[in-house]
Structure formats: C-alpha cells, structure tokens
Amino acid sequence: MSNQEIVDNLNRALSMELAAVIQYMQHSFLVTGPEREVYRS
Incomplete structure (x- = not known):
C-alpha cells in the first residue's frame, strides 16, 4: 500500500467520524423531554 493510499484511507475514515x-x-438538538438528560453535559 502506497503512502497516498494510506492517506486516502485515513481521510475517508476521518470523514466518516x-x-x-x-x-x-x-440529534441532540432535536431531542426533547426526559431523553434530553442523556445529552446534557
């Protein structure tokens, strides 16, 4: 695997993250009610 292929794969993984x-x-902005507590921090 060449350096360019490695960089391309890492960029793809980063874009998915x-x-x-x-x-x-x-989703956290849309959640309301009791479920909202999970996202509060």
Whole structure:
C-alpha cells in the first residue's frame, strides 16, 4: 500500500467520524423531554 493510499484511507475514515459527530449533534438538538438528560453535559 502506497503512502497516498494510506492517506486516502485515513481521510475517508476521518470523514466518516466527522459525519457521525454531526449526526450526533443534530440529534441532540432535536431531542426533547426526559431523553434530553442523556445529552446534557
């Protein structure tokens, strides 16, 4: 595996991690009621 392939794979993994963070944040903004306590910190 070349350096470029490694960088490409790491960038792909990072983009998926960032997408998950965005989804988590969006969900936490939408949650209301008793379930909201889980996201409070």
